[in-house]
Amino acid sequence: MAKTQKQIPLHIDISEQIYRRIIDGYYLPGDKLPSERELIEEWKVSRITIRRAIANLVQQGLVSTYQGKGAFVTQKRKVAYTLSNSLTFLQNDLADKGIELSLQNITFELAIAPTEVQKILQLPSNNPTAYLQKKLLLTDKVPGGVDITYILPEIGQKLATELKQNMTFPILKRNHWNIERVAAIIECTNANLELSEYLDVPLGHPLLVYRHTAYTTNDRPIVHGETISRGDRFCYSVNQLS
Amino acid sequence: MAKTQKQIPLHIDISEQIYRRIIDGYYLPGDKLPSERELIEEWKVSRITIRRAIANLVQQGLVSTYQGKGAFVTQKRKVAYTLSNSLTFLQNDLADKGIELSLQNITFELAIAPTEVQKILQLPSNNPTAYLQKKLLLTDKVPGGVDITYILPEIGQKLATELKQNMTFPILKRNHWNIERVAAIIECTNANLELSEYLDVPLGHPLLVYRHTAYTTNDRPIVHGETISRGDRFCYSVNQLS
DNA sequence: ATTTCTTACTTGTTATAACAAGTTTTAGAT
DNA sequence: ATCTAAAACTTGTTATAACAAGTAAGAAAT
Incomplete structure (x- = not known):
């Protein structure tokens, strides 16, 4: 005999039904979901249950809510960072895709x-x-990521002005700092309060972290940092050859 | 004058204070947080507010709750998938790190x-x-990821038995299917109900997705699929040479 | 016609309450 | 001493209620 099906909570039941409506295209990306009041009517449950159901969908990244406006089905188109065999030159990369990348210096200090x-x-x-530098990465004027980088003092001092306005790797290359290899780790985390404010996302929003160390000749490390980007807007593309 | 500080909700205020206690090491990984009752006492707020504060911490991946037991500070040690210049042979890779990887076939069908x-x-x-194959990836007997792969019919038919028990790429290699290149994208998502049940994580838990296509000689695609792993337990390591 | 203000609607926050469902401890029976 | 059952914890679910805060639509005044 099948063991008695574990009692599933109402809020899960409801969020799963709305989930299906979204997957099946009944609610399309950009559409406004019925208001809490209407959903309460439809399912004859309390507001707390409906809010929990919607929270479930928000957590799955399917829905975003806006105070005073409503809950809307999210539309996700992701931009890929290309990690090709050569190095990451994000700016060119994005320009090819018609996306304008701009930077905003947050801090630059020893x-x-x-x-x-x-x-x-x-x-x-x-x-x-x-040198510790924090930069906000904006794609088409909208904040999409934060870059936190530590740079060797001798390099940071000389290139201070440039570093405040551009991406790190191209600057190094222009100034004849050869980057021989980059060791990196890609992982995901969730936004804490500080990051959620920088990136204008709710607390706990999924983020992609690209933690990297760049080495110049003789395997000498010169830069270490992490690029933290909105997980709903970015991804990394990797090409491996045998 | 500074514009009037936006009123921050009580639940954020409380979760931020607990956040600091965790970051500062007052509550250590594995520690049990005070119970809801005790936290209500401490902050003189209602249970709903305390529960929301704890939910904030859960969303940030800092705390896990267990019904009947309590809320505990999570300890995160991550295992890296190495995306070296050669191909991914996860099993060997993990064995080197003293982690036992086992597989459990979920479905295998045309x-x-x-x-x-x-x-x-x-x-x-x-x-x-x-051929559509779904496999559960277990590290040290614990589910850590799901692999969903589509394999060309002619290959899937011949290698059916093997595919049900082992990782895809090493099998292909053993059977003289040369893999010339792999195009992949790494992104993050949040667990829906199905995945949350497979991986034993709460709804919305962050997940890493490795979506790949393998090409054999003459750039002929033979395998396409995605490996979805728990974002709190895995990361990808990339080494780029210039 | 345009602006302004009010009103109605939206989601967000917080409190109180009761019960369900797990886990651990304690008291009791053997 | 060991097993068992009850009690006392824990977090999880759900309802009702009131107000705050942001948005949009309509009424009123210019």
Whole structure:
């Protein structure tokens, strides 16, 4: 005998039914869902249950809510960062796709690096400082990511002006800092309050993290940082050859 | 004058304070948070507010709750899939790290492929079928990912037995299907109900998706699929040479 | 016709309440 | 001492209620 089906909560039942309507195209991307009041009518449940059901859909990234306006089916088109065999030159990459990338400097300062960064960049223990830069990445004027980078002091000092206005890797190349290899990890996290404010997303929104270390000649690390981008708008494309 | 600070909700205020306690190490990974009752006492607010505050932390991936037990600070150690210059051979890769990978076949059947897959695999329009395989990936007996793959009929038929028990790429190699290149995209999504049940995570849990197409000689596509893994347990490591 | 203000509608926050459903501890029976 | 059942925890679900805050539509005044 099948064991008695575990009682599924009302809010899951309701969110699954709305889920199907979205998947089946009954509610299309951009459409407004019925208001809470209407959904309460339809299912004859309390507001708290309907709100929970909608929250389930928001958590699945299918719906976004706006105070005073309503709940809307999200439309997701993602932009790919290309991690080709050569290096990432995001700006050109996006320009090819007709997307305008701009930068907004948040901070640029000499700071004591966290211990992990000290190790990775092989900073001298008597003076473990590096330039810390935080940049906001805007695609078509809309914030899409944050870049947090530690740069060796000698490089950061010379290239300060440029670094505040452009992407890091192309600047290094222009200034004859050869980048021999980049070791990177791609992972996902969820937005904390600080990031949710920078990126204008709700708390807990999925984010893609590209944590990288760039090495110049003789395997000398020169830059370490992470690019944190909205998971609903970006992805990474990888091409592997045998 | 600074414009009047936007009123921040109580639940955010509380979750941020607990957030700090976690970040500062006052609550350590694995620790049990105070119970709802105790937190209500501490902040003199209603249960709904405390529950919302904890939900905020869960959404940020910092806390997990278990009915009847309590809320616990999560400990995150992530396992890296290596996307080296050569191809992904996950099993060896993980074995090197002392992690046992096992597979559990969910479905293996000849099916009509979705139109996107038809295009990618260049299936004949009069018979657009391919083998559809769903596998559960278990690391140390615990479900960590789901693999959904479409395989050309001629290959799937011959290798059916093997495919049900092992990873796809090593099998192809053993059977002299040369894989010349793999085009892949890494992105993140949130668990829907089906995936949340397979992977034993809450609805909306962050997931990493590795969507790939493998090409053999003459750029002929033979396999297309996606590996969906728990974002809290896995990441991808990429090494780029110039 | 245009602007302004009010009103009605939307989602967001918070409180109180009761019960359900797991887990752990305690008290009791053997 | 060991097993068992009850009690006392825990988080999960759902209802009702009131007000806050943001948006849109309509009425009133210019």
